[in-house]
Amino acid sequence: MLFKNLNKVALALAMTLFLGACATQQATTTTTTTKGDDAYTGTETVKFLADGVPDRVFFSTNKSELTSAATTTLGKQATYLKANPTLNVVLEGHADERGTREYNLALGERRATAAKNYLISNGVAANRIKVLSYGKEKPANPASNVLAWSQNRRTVTVKTN
Amino acid sequence: MKYKIFTILVLFFILSTKSFALVSVDITRGNLDPLPTAISDFYLDSKLADNIKNLKLESKIPELIQNNLSRSGLFFALEKKSFIQRPEPAHNKPRFEDWAFIKTQVLVTGKISLEKEGRLRVEFKLWDVVSATELSALAFYTTPDNWRRVSHMISDKIYERLTGEKGYFDSRIIYVSETGPKVDKKKRLAVMDQDGYGVKYLTLGNELVLTPRFSPTSQQVTYMSYFKNLPRVYLLNIETGIQDLVGDFPGMTFAPRFSPDGKKIIMSFAQEGNSDIYTMDIKTRVVEKLTDHPSIDTSPSYSPDGSYITFNSDRSGFQQIYTMKSDGTNVKRISFGEGLYGTPVWSPRGDLIAFTKLYRNKFYIGVMRSDGSGERLLTENYYQEAPSWAPNGRVLVFYRETASDSSGRGGGAKLWSIDLTGYNERLIQTPTDASDPSWSGLLSGK
Numbered sequence: 119m120l121f122k123n124l125n126k127v128a129l130a131l132a133m134t135l136f137l138g139a140c141a142t143q144q145a146t147t148t149t150t151t152t153k154g155d156d157a158y159t160g161t162e163t164v165k166f167l168a169d170g171v172p173d174r175v176f177f178s179t180n181k182s183e184l185t186s187a188a189t190t191t192l193g194k195q196a197t198y199l200k201a202n203p204t205l206n207v208v209l210e211g212h213a214d215e216r217g218t219r220e221y222n223l224a225l226g227e228r229r230a231t232a233a234k235n236y237l238i239s240n241g242v243a244a245n246r247i248k249v250l251s252y253g254k255e256k257p258a259n260p261a262s263n264v265l266a267w268s269q270n271r272r273t274v275t276v277k278t279n
Numbered sequence: 280m281k282y283k284i285f286t287i288l289v290l291f292f293i294l295s296t297k298s299f300a301l302v303s304v305d306i307t308r309g310n311l312d313p314l315p316t317a318i319s320d321f322y323l324d325s326k327l328a329d330n331i332k333n334l335k336l337e338s339k340i341p342e343l344i345q346n347n348l349s350r351s352g353l354f355f356a357l358e359k360k361s362f363i364q365r366p367e368p369a370h371n372k373p374r375f376e377d378w379a380f381i382k383t384q385v386l387v388t389g390k391i392s393l394e395k396e397g398r399l400r401v402e403f404k405l406w407d408v409v410s411a412t413e414l415s416a417l418a419f420y421t422t423p424d425n426w427r428r429v430s431h432m433i434s435d436k437i438y439e440r441l442t443g444e445k446g447y448f449d450s451r452i453i454y455v456s457e458t459g460p461k462v463d464k465k466k467r468l469a470v471m472d473q474d475g476y477g478v479k480y481l482t483l484g485n486e487l488v489l490t491p492r493f494s495p496t497s498q499q500v501t502y503m504s505y506f507k508n509l510p511r512v513y514l515l516n517i518e519t520g521i522q523d524l525v526g527d528f529p530g531m532t533f534a535p536r537f538s539p540d541g542k543k544i545i546m547s548f549a550q551e552g553n554s555d556i557y558t559m560d561i562k563t564r565v566v567e568k569l570t571d572h573p574s575i576d577t578s579p580s581y582s583p584d585g586s587y588i589t590f591n592s593d594r595s596g597f598q599q600i601y602t603m604k605s606d607g608t609n610v611k612r613i614s615f616g617e618g619l620y621g622t623p624v625w626s627p628r629g630d631l632i633a634f635t636k637l638y639r640n641k642f643y644i645g646v647m648r649s650d651g652s653g654e655r656l657l658t659e660n661y662y663q664e665a666p667s668w669a670p671n672g673r674v675l676v677f678y679r680e681t682a683s684d685s686s687g688r689g690g691g692a693k694l695w696s697i698d699l700t701g702y703n704e705r706l707i708q709t710p711t712d713a714s715d716p717s718w719s720g721l722l723s724g725k
Contacts, residue, residue: 180597180619182552215680218621218635218664219489219715220534221591221598223503223510224547224554224575227531231552250508251531251549255487260461260687262661 157185158268163258167275171198174274175233179214179267182228184236192233195275196240208248209233210274214267215254226251233273248278313355314441315382318345320359321389321403322367331399336391336426337366340401343430344387346474347448348437350696351674352703357383370404375411384409387437399423403433405440415440427476432723447669448473451719452676453491453500453517454694456480457712461687468502470517473669473718475708481517490534490665493719496541500717501525503533512546514561526559526566534577539585545569547577556590556607569607580624580632581605582649589613589623589632589649600634602649613651622665625649627720628672631699635664635677644677646699657701667717673699676707678714 158176165173172195175188184192199205211230213222230249238244258274259266323337348354362369363377370388378386389403402418417436419429428449435446456469456478466488468481482488482504491502498518503510512525512532526532528548535546542561547554556570556579570576574594581588589602600614600623614620618638625632629649636643636656642663645656663679676696683690691712697704707713 180593215662216637216640217619218578218591218598220547220578221575221593221621223489223531223533224549224577227549227554228552228575235552249530251510255464255489257462257687260683261685262682262690263685266685 155185156264156268157181157187157271158265159187160269163269167195167277168198171195173276174272176268177229177271177273179271180217180225182225182232184232188233189236192236193240196237196242199237199242199246204279206246206248206278207275208250208278209237210256210276211249211251212256212258212270212272212274213254214270215257215262216267217254219253222253223251224253226253229271230273233275313353314384315357316345316348316354316385316387317357317362317378317381317383317408318348318359318387319362319364319369319389320366321391321401322370324390324392327391327393331393331423334423334426336399336401336423340389340391340426340430340433341387343427343474344434344437347431347434350474350703350705351438352698353438353442354385357381373406373408375406375408378406378408385441389433394420397422399426401426401429401433403436405437427472428722431472431474435721435723444673445671445721447671447674447718447721449722450670451493451722452667452694452707452716453481453493453719454678454709454713454716455488455491456709457692457714458484461683461690468500468515469709469711469713470500471709478710481515481520490715490717492536492667492717494537494541495539495720496537499537499541501535501537501544501546503535512544514544525561526557526564528557532557534579536580538581539583545579545581545588547579556588569603569605570610578622578624582625583627583629587625587649589625591621591623598637600632600647600651613647613649614654615651616654624666624668626668626672627670631672633666633668633675635666644675644697655701657697657699658695658704663695665715669696669718670721675699676716676718678716680714 155178157178167173172191175191209230211226213225234247234249257270259269318341321337345356349356361381364374370390386406386408392400394400398420404416405414407414421429431449434448438446450473452473453470456467457464459465465484467484468488468491469478471478487505489503491500500515504513510531512535514523514525525544531549532546535544543558545558548557553573554575554577556576558567572594576592578591579588588605592601598619598621599612600620601612603610618636620634620636622635623632631646632649633646636645641659643656644658644666647654660679661682666675666677674696678692679695680692681690692714694707694713694716
């Protein structure tokens with residue numbers, strides 16, 4: 119019992135440290151030109167892997183943390199992928215055009231990996247998922263405005279078979 | 280170093296540095312006070328065959344020299360029609376009062392004559408009109424179709440004699456040619472002379488290619504390609520067309536550059552959401568990991584002596600510029616201004632690092648000293664990034680995009696150059712939209 123509680127404490131501590139790290143990142147980022155929560159929440163540009171299973175999740179500027187809307191979508195994708203165990207997917211990570219090309223390539227990879235890890239933690243086998251970053255090379259919306267940029271900061275799940 | 284496509288022999292200096300120049304150009308002042316310069320048509324030997332006469336090299340070579348010097352912003356070329364003395368006597372012995380009369384301070388003259396085996400001898404002389412002296416003279420032997428290269432070399436000689444700095448005209452720029460709609464651009468590697476002439480496409484556009492960079496020591500470029508949907512760093516010999524995958528990484532490699540000795544490629548490797556910086560020795564294929572941090576480390580660039588590396592990291596929470604020793608130790612953040620900093624690239628002179636800065640939704644190209652002090656922003660725009668230094672470290676080339684409308688029109692990428700002083704910003708004309716420029720070293724390899 120004591121052992122279990124200790125474990126819980128350790129976990130809680132780890133969580134605090136993790137959240138602490140996130141909070142620091144949040145704080146420093148808001149001091150720069152980037153905004154905090156500006157992930158796209160609409161449905162334009164979204165396609166579906168199957169009925170009720172959106173194909174993409176959106177991110178805030180310069181961020182790769184999954185929003186609650188993103189985890190909801192990825193939860194549905196995980197359920198769908200577990201129900202269709204022969205399907206493999208590639209997660210295509212993207213960034214908006216307001217960043218340098220090379221950094222955006224890395225950011226796209228980080229975003230796609232965040233989605234991949236969520237799918238794995240929800241029971242999808244890791245060997246069914248590949249990640250592919252396009253950085254800012256393939257915008258979903260070609261316009262140069264805030265709405266387009268938010269629609270372009272995304273990870274799209276694409277079936278490969 | 281061998282450039283087999285160019286066969287030029289620098290033959291001899293004639294009275295190369297007989298006297299000290301009284302005229303000189305202060306390159307630190309930009310184009311505020313460009314030097315009045317008269318570039319006479321060259322004198323064409325009457326014994327030349329008609330097919331060579333028809334090339335009109337006696338006016339094309341001086342025109343190209345004039346374009347080079349004018350674009351540098353340091354020289355003001357006087358109109359040819361104001362010239363009093365004809366090319367032949369001007370080349371043999373200028374009447375300096377005729378040239379002083381049109382208020383030029385510098386005169387360039389030349390002579391084109393036939394050598395054996397259809398080769399040409401192109402000779403030029405640079406004159407100081409104010410002190411009525413010859414500053415330098417030089418002859419080049421070349422085939423007629425190579426006249427552009429000779430003109431660039433002459434331009435460099437003039438620039439060097441008058442500024443005391445190395446030139447940069449005999450050099451090339453590799454870039455990414457862009458066509459098609461913004462959501463699905465076709466991108467091809469292209470290479471051209473630094474003045475925009477002689478564009479050659481090196482890839483067909485079947486796969487996405489990004490960020491080509493010249494080797495400082497050979498006709499190789501390193502770039503990133505999405506060949507078979509596997510984004511990886513490649514090496515391409517632009518003379519033979521032979522390509523090689525760089526290393527065997529189980530994920531995306533990107534942001535490649537050569538080491539100053541041309542022996543290594545430095546790049547990022549992304550895995551599990553983390554990008555770190557690696558080098559690979561081209562010959563031995565030995566891979567070395569230089570950074571080990573759970574943040575994005577990318578856009579590495581060596582100092583010209585190879586002992587330091589500058590790079591881009593968001594380990595502080597957002598994109599900043601860092602330096603470290605080339606073994607990966609001694610990591611130091613150097614950018615502390617407001618905003619985000621990216622794409623640091625070390626000047627070939629070693630003193631400065633050029634960068635891209637995002638501040639209040641505007642993009643800037645700037646320079647700072649390698650310790651981070653003395654930040655200076657050269658140009659502001661909607662979007663621009665990826666500065667690359669001219670071989671003499673006086674000029675930067677970068678690309679700029681404008682905003683596109685709601686249907687994605689407009690906003691094409693173009694190449695621009697700007698002087699280190701922040702003056703003399705110029706569009707470099709390309710047949711298509713263009714991005715990711717990278718300047719070669721001097722082709723004559725000095």
